[in-house]
Amino acid sequence: MKILVCITHVPDTTAKISFTDDNTKFNSDGVQYIIGPYDDYALARAVELKEASGGTVTVLNVGTSETEPTIRKALAIGADDAIRIDAEPTDSYFVAEQIANHAKDAGYDLIMMGRESIDFNGGMVHGMVGELLGLPAISPVMKLDIEGQTAKLAREIEGGKEYLELDLPFIAGCQEPIAEWKIPNMRGIMSARSKKLEVLAPSDASEAVKLQQYELPPAKGDVKMIDADNVGELVKLLKNEAKVI
Amino acid sequence: MDFGLNENQEMIAQMVRDFGAKEITPHRDQWDEEQHFPIDVMKKLGGLGLMGVLVPQEYGGSGFGYEEYVTAILELAKVDPSIGLSMAAHNSLCTGHILQFANDEQKKRWLPKLATAEWIGAWGLTEPNTGSDAGNMKTTAVQDGDYWVINGAKNWITHGKSGDVAVVIVRTGETGDSHGMTAFVVERGTEGFKGGRKENKLGMRLSETAEMIFEDCRVHKDNMLGNVGEGFIQSMKVLDGGRISIAALSLGIAEGAYEAALAYSKERHQFNQPISSFQGIAFKLADMATELEGAKLLTFQAADLKNKGKSVNKESAMAKYYASEVAVKNSVEAVQIFGGYGYTKDYPVEKYYRDSKLCTIGEGTSEIQKLVISRAILKE
Numbered sequence: 001m002k003i004l005v006c007i008t009h010v011p012d013t014t015a016k017i018s019f020t021d022d023n024t025k026f027n028s029d030g031v032q033y034i035i036g037p038y039d040d041y042a043l044a045r046a047v048e049l050k051e052a053s054g055g056t057v058t059v060l061n062v063g064t065s066e067t068e069p070t071i072r073k074a075l076a077i078g079a080d081d082a083i084r085i086d087a088e089p090t091d092s093y094f095v096a097e098q099i100a101n102h103a104k105d106a107g108y109d110l111i112m113m114g115r116e117s118i119d120f121n122g123g124m125v126h127g128m129v130g131e132l133l134g135l136p137a138i139s140p141v142m143k144l145d146i147e148g149q150t151a152k153l154a155r156e157i158e159g160g161k162e163y164l165e166l167d168l169p170f171i172a173g174c175q176e177p178i179a180e181w182k183i184p185n186m187r188g189i190m191s192a193r194s195k196k197l198e199v200l201a202p203s204d205a206s207e208a209v210k211l212q213q214y215e216l217p218p219a220k221g222d223v224k225m226i227d228a229d230n231v232g233e234l235v236k237l238l239k240n241e242a243k244v245i
Numbered sequence: 246m247d248f249g250l251n252e253n254q255e256m257i258a259q260m261v262r263d264f265g266a267k268e269i270t271p272h273r274d275q276w277d278e279e280q281h282f283p284i285d286v287m288k289k290l291g292g293l294g295l296m297g298v299l300v301p302q303e304y305g306g307s308g309f310g311y312e313e314y315v316t317a318i319l320e321l322a323k324v325d326p327s328i329g330l331s332m333a334a335h336n337s338l339c340t341g342h343i344l345q346f347a348n349d350e351q352k353k354r355w356l357p358k359l360a361t362a363e364w365i366g367a368w369g370l371t372e373p374n375t376g377s378d379a380g381n382m383k384t385t386a387v388q389d390g391d392y393w394v395i396n397g398a399k400n401w402i403t404h405g406k407s408g409d410v411a412v413v414i415v416r417t418g419e420t421g422d423s424h425g426m427t428a429f430v431v432e433r434g435t436e437g438f439k440g441g442r443k444e445n446k447l448g449m450r451l452s453e454t455a456e457m458i459f460e461d462c463r464v465h466k467d468n469m470l471g472n473v474g475e476g477f478i479q480s481m482k483v484l485d486g487g488r489i490s491i492a493a494l495s496l497g498i499a500e501g502a503y504e505a506a507l508a509y510s511k512e513r514h515q516f517n518q519p520i521s522s523f524q525g526i527a528f529k530l531a532d533m534a535t536e537l538e539g540a541k542l543l544t545f546q547a548a549d550l551k552n553k554g555k556s557v558n559k560e561s562a563m564a565k566y567y568a569s570e571v572a573v574k575n576s577v578e579a580v581q582i583f584g585g586y587g588y589t590k591d592y593p594v595e596k597y598y599r600d601s602k603l604c605t606i607g608e609g610t611s612e613i614q615k616l617v618i619s620r621a622i623l624k625e
Contacts, residue, residue: 069252069255073259183260183263183264183293184260185260185292186257186298186307186309186313187294187302189256189257189260190302190307190308190309
């Protein structure tokens with residue numbers, strides 16, 4: 001089975017977020033980057049599927065050369081080879097088109113990615129890739145098993161789960177608990193440098209959305225401590241000040 | 246000259262942090278309280294390739310160099326210094342001795358098991374009455390045909406009870422003769438070899454420290470490392486590398502204590518301002534950060550020389566001496582910055598404080614390091 005896992009290169013979840021250039025650019029100074037946590041789940045499950053029934057796992061990232069350490073981490077975790085489409089990812093449509101243009105003739109049996117990135121959290125790329133390739137796209141997938149050419153999966157829906165069955169190929173937007181994150185081992189880290197990382201020029205695609213400006217949420221105010229015996233005061237504040245009741 | 250971490254080191258650091266957060270941190274305080282040595286964690290470290298960092302891949306190891314090794318110990322020590330100590334002792338002492346001085350057949354016999362942590366390694370030089378004066382050891386080996394018969398005891402041995410295999414240095418010649426000692430590999434289960442008392446320690450409580458006892462223990466001559474009389478000289482060379490491990494361990498403690506104190510000093514308010522705004526605290530942080538950087542430079546310098554196959558006798562002693570003293574100092578200052586909270590087990594600095602002291606004692610005290618350094622510089 002030939003699996004493509006699309007990964008994002010995103011700020012670490014503990015990174016301090018700030019902006020420059022009149023709040024139009026993300027300030028990446030001192031920021032550690034990681035594989036998107038949802039993409040990491042997709043990658044972990046892809047590696048498990050490969051280990052169970054053979055095949056290959058290719059990772060793909062749309063990004064500049066700065067993303068290569070993140071791509072090599074995916075190789076250290078167990079992907080066989082990697083593709084970087086050399087472009088600044090602008091919006092979801094641009095990224096989806098790059099992925100679809102690469103995947104359309106590459107013969108993947110399964111295309112996996114996180115249900116969303118954790119920087120812009122659009123959650124749209126898997127759906128767009130499905131549309132562009134004319135394939136089903138399902139998200140958020142929390143369980144995925146493959147039997148022959150058939151996939152059995154569980155998807156989270158409001159208040160419960162739905163169980164689905166469909167034929168390969170398709171696009172899966174993944175989330176926990178599809179697999180546990182894999183920690184690369186020393187051998188994986190050593191071998192990551194010798195695995196193939198192909199850099200491809202981007203295909204023609206235009207961004208559909210232009211970013212105007214970022215705005216941080218207002219800083220949190222001080223916490224008011226209310227004595228445990230003074231329920232009346234608590235209710236009054238919740239009603240008049242916080243206006244939540 | 247590049248002073249930053251390379252990409253492999255960054256990836257190794259992240260790997261160790263992720264592993265520690267999942268497998269060690271949730272249990273650390275309980276294991277510390279109970280003085281429990283978590284062998285299953287050591288086995289999992291083996292699965293990650295951290296128990297044979299320097300062992301070439303042909304012998305089942307990871308095949309990395311000293312820079313990556315230092316990074317791995319440093320990060321592990323930040324999570325828990327005692328697991329860092331066990332990992333360092335396994336890698337640099339038992340495994341390191343075999344890696345440096347065994348013949349190919351012996352390497353094939355023991356290294357794959359050690360590098361994967363199928364077997365945990367121990368290394369015995371010190372005896373109850375010979376710490377710094379190791380050359381005066383009383384444990385003996387007497388030849389009897391194809392066998393050597395070992396009698397005596399070694400103590401302060403990391404993994405002395407739980408180790409599956411030990412490299413032990415014993416007297417085969419005259420007392421006081423540096424060529425009168427020989428190294429043997431003794432496997433657990435060999436008749437006459439047993440673990441003794443486990444020490445109840447101030448710190449490093451997840452790492453097992455115990456006695457090894459030899460009573461008419463017959464070891465085949467094929468288990469001898471190198472030749473008769475080479476054991477002590479080999480040990481000194483093993484310790485030259487081992488000191489880099491303890492320096493790395495010290496860096497982890499010094500950095501962990503510093504980072505905890507830095508974060509706390511910004512959060513803790515007194516007189517309506519963070520305590521980091523008071524010069525008394527800010528200057529402490531400046532000293533901690535500066536000395537930590539100095540210790541790092543010395544340690545990575547020694548690692549670099551070791552990778553290049555150069556002598557590190559003086560440089561590793563300097564790194565170990567300075568970094569271990571900084572570990573103690575930073576953890577003392579961190580407790581001071583935390584104040585009363587730092588004296589409790591609710592915050593991590595109390596543990597760094599207890600764990601740090603081993604670093605100025607184990608694998609050569611600070612005084613012995615100064616002896617090594619002064620002898621080297623006076624000879625130059």
